[in-house]
Each structure stands twice: as structure tokens, then as C-alpha cells.
Amino acid sequence: MTYFKIDDVAKETGLTKRTIRYYEEIGLIQPPDRTDGGTRLYTQEEINKLKRVVVAKDVLGFSLQELQYFISLNETIEQKRNEYRASRDENKLQELRELALNVQKQVELINMKMEKMQVFKKELEDLYTRANNVLNKGSSKTESR
Incomplete structure (x- = not known):
């Protein structure tokens, strides 16, 4: 398995080392393996997870609290799915149904945010068009002088 130091992770994700450590501290990512000297060693999977966090935060406008909930939900679903596969217990199936409902709520939240982003x-775009119209009218007046 290939490991990456925090400098490499920062370059690949566009995050600062401080932000990566903070995300680890608040539980957005799991603490990575460390060398005997304490150097953090990240896997490609952990880097990909950080990239998803960046997209969710920057592009979708998720707060850190929403991201923590999303990651927790994702991990819980994976755990419950594995438990259900191992046992086929009806209670586990009901837990999966409830989690699926929570995921649906998250999808609805994203859809609402996307609608708001489209309106914005x-x-x-309308403001840009109006500004250009004013500029074009102003430049045609100075040209006619």
C-alpha cells in the first residue's frame, strides 16, 4: 500500500495542513496511521475522502456540522449493511430502512441548496447583463462625442 505525507495530501486536495489536522480533530476523517516518529501517513482512500469533503463544503455549501452528519451517516449505513448481510435480522433491516430515509432527507437538502444556487x-447573470448594458450605453455616448 502506498502512503502519503500530509504535505502531499495538502497539495493534492488544496487544503492546508492545518485544515487537514483540524478535520481529523473534529472527526471528519479518521486519524491516519503514523510512523514511529509521529508523521501522519495517508492512504489514497483517505485522500479521496478529503476531496469529497472539499467538494461538499465548497461546491455544495455544506457546513462542517452537515459534513460530520453526512460522514457519520455514511459510516453507519455501511456498518448496518454489513451487519444485515451477516445476520439477516429483521431489526437490522428496519435500521437500514430508517437510514435510507435519512439519506433521502440529505438528497432533498442538496436539491434545495441546488435550487437556491440556481436562483442566485x-x-x-441578470445583474451582469444590466451592468454590461449600462457600460455599453455609456461607451456609445462617449464614442458619439
């Missing part, structure tokens, strides 16, 4: 984008 349209407002910015």
Missing part, C-alpha cells in the same frame, strides 16, 4: 446564479 440567475440573479447574478
Whole structure:
């Protein structure tokens, strides 16, 4: 398995080392393996997880609290799915149904955010068009002088 130091992870994810350590501290990512000297060693899977966090935070506008909930939910679903596969217990199946409902709520939250982003984008495009119209009218007046 290939391991990466925090400098490499920071370059690949666009995060600072401090942010990566903070995400570890608040539980967004699991603490990575360490060398005997204490150097953090990240796997490609951990780097990919950090990249998903960046996308969710920057692109979708998730708060850190929402991200923590999402990651916790994801880990819980994986755990419950494995437990259900191992036991086929009806209670485990019900827990999976409840988790699926929570995931659906998260999808609805993302859809609401995307709708709001589309409205905001349209407002910015309209503002840009109006500004250009004013600029074009102003430049045609100075050209006619």
C-alpha cells in the first residue's frame, strides 16, 4: 500500500495542513496511521475522502456540522449493511430502512441548496447583463462625442 505525507495530501486536495489536522480533530476523517516518529501517513482512500469533503463544503455549501452528519451517516449505513448481510435480522433491516430515509432527507437538502444556487446564479447573470448594458450605453455616448 502506498502512503502519503500530509504535505502531499495538502497539495493534492488544496487544503492546508492545518485544515487537514483540524478535520481529523473534529472527526471528519479518521486519524491516519503514523510512523514511529509521529508523521501522519495517508492512504489514497483517505485522500479521496478529503476531496469529497472539499467538494461538499465548497461546491455544495455544506457546513462542517452537515459534513460530520453526512460522514457519520455514511459510516453507519455501511456498518448496518454489513451487519444485515451477516445476520439477516429483521431489526437490522428496519435500521437500514430508517437510514435510507435519512439519506433521502440529505438528497432533498442538496436539491434545495441546488435550487437556491440556481436562483442566485440567475440573479447574478441578470445583474451582469444590466451592468454590461449600462457600460455599453455609456461607451456609445462617449464614442458619439
